[in-house]
Amino acid sequence: MRFRQTLLSRYLLIVIFAFLFIPIVFPLASIGYVIIQENSKQADDNFLKYGSSRELTAMWHGEAALLQETEAAEVDRRLQELKRKYKEASLFWVDSSGATKLQLPPQSLLPERWSPADAVRFMKDSIDSDPFTIVSFLGAEHKGRAFMVMQMPRSIIQLDRPVGAGTPFYIAALIGMISLFFLISLLFFRRIRKRLIGLQAAMALQGENGLPQPIAISRNDEIGQLETAFNRMVGQLKESAERERAEAELRKQLIASLSHDLRTPLTVMNSQLYTLQKEPLSEKAQAAVKQVEHKISGLDSLIENLLSYTLMASGRYPIKLERLDLLRIVRESVASWYPLWEQEGISADIDLPEEAMLLTLDKAGFRRVLDNLFQNVTRHAKNGSYIGIRMGTYDGRAALVIRDRGNGLAAHSASKGAGLGLAIVEYLLHEMKLGWHMASSDEGMAVYIFEL
Structure with missing residues (x-):
């Protein structure tokens, strides 16, 4: 996997951008601010009616340089022309003796004859005040004592723009860049989170076969490798499930065939034993025949349990649940087993209440549970x-x-048939939502069956 395609490379790019943000972006933003300010100032100057104050000052000094005090009529004429051009301006001039000459328009506050103190006071009051005041001495070299004055409202020569008016744009630009950085980081981690959540959902979602479904691989990065490994795992699980299904089907067919093949000779053996029992036999021979008959019966029961357990393991054992009286089923089962217990010398101590005990049961299944438990007692606890x-x-x-006085759990566990029978008991009770517990001691074993 190429480095530029990894999540690490993209995250490092974001980190590098963050490190370069302060030393590079801030100076660039400052330069941009200065450029914008200058361009804005030039645009403002172009928008002004008479140009900027600097241009107006240069014009006034230029006009004063072309005039001489000795040509008073020319000075008056030129001021009148300038007044027609700059209608909002106030113009006047003062000769070298300090006498105020032409005023356009007349101003009552101006002294008729200027003293040095008046001139200084006028200049002091005009600094940074409104109107904007320009004073220029007459003559080419501006060395004479005569001077002329222009006063222009500041609203004419400058826009109402405070100092640093572009600062909000500068701040907005910085906020925009910071926001862009956070947005890029947010989108980066949000995309990672979305892909991880999608992978988690795919792991939790199960298909028809109970296995997760493969997911589409969006990118060839670390998460993409994880998605690839997940798809590979899903494929292996599907292969394993299919192989297990095939093996279970083969095992079921094998057990069914084997059971059929075993039952045929068992039937023949039973018929031969029946014939043999009619013949005159010694006591020892009769005992041997009885033992063989007992083993054949046990083998037949074992085959039946094996078939039943195979159906249970494959989920194909029929269960029909209904409200039934548990104690009635127990009495019916005890009645069918009682003759065998008498034959085997087992004393049955039955103490059940008369009132019904209604539970949700499968009648055939619960009878099977009782048969397996009674059979275990008959075969493995007969000595009690x-x-x-x-x-x-x-x-x-x-x-x-259900209690016996045999040798306890060890004797039951020693028989494979007993283990298979108890596995069937556990399955059937679980399907009927019943619990059970086996308690073993030197005095025997007790089996408790109760509602969960």
């Missing part, structure tokens, strides 16, 4: 010669308790 079935409590909740 006892099975107790009664109502009790577990963790403060009403519970059905």
Whole structure:
């Protein structure tokens, strides 16, 4: 991946811009401010009616240089011409003796004869005041004592622009550049956040097969590499799920075929045992036949459990939930098992209340749970010669308790058939929203079944 395509390169570009902002951008902004100010000033001068004060002053000095005190009539005539040109101006001139000559227009505040003090006071009052005052001595070299004066309202020669009027534009430019920097940073991190949130959403979103869907790769940067790795992982998960599905299907078919192939010879063996039992046999032979019959029955039950567990693992075991009386199902199951318990010498201690205990159950499934638990007692706890079935409590909740006096959990765990049967019990109870607990001790085992 090329460096310029990485998030690091783009972030470094933003950082470099930030470092260059103060030493470079501020001077550039200052130069731009000065240029704008100068251009604005020239534009203002062009907009003025009689030009700027500097231009007006140069004109007045030029006119005074062309006039002589000895030509008083010429001075009056020229002032009258200037008055017609500069209508807003006030003009007058004073000769070398201090006498005020022509006034355009007449001004009552002007002294008729000027003393040095009057001249100094007039100049002092005219500095930075309104009207704008220009004083120029007559003659080419301005060395005479006669002088002429022009007074012009300042509103005519300058716009109403305060000093530093361009400062708001300067500040606005700086704020704009700072805002641009923050906007670029915000957009950069916002885009990263948006892509990460999109990746997170893709991880949480599941398709029809329960797996995340691949996402489109927008850029070939670090997040793009992460997106590529995510798509690769999704592809591997899909391949693994497909392989697992195929293996599960193959396993199911294999178990179904194997169960069918095993049941056929078991049926033949059962028929042969039935024939053999009709023959006169010694006690030892009869015991052997009975043991073989018992093992065949256990093997048949194991095959049935294997088929059922395969259906459960694939989610295809039928469950029909309805409100049923749990105690009635227990009594029906106990009635079917009672003859076998008598035959095996197991004493059954049944103590169930008469009132109904309604729960949401699958009747066939709960019968299967009881059959597996009773079968475990019959096969693995027969030495205790006892099975107790009664109502009790577990963790403060009403519970059905099935108790034996066998060797405890070790004896049950030693048999693979018992383990498969208990796995079926756990699955069926979970589907019926029932909990269960096994408590083992030296005195035997107790199984608690209760509503969650």
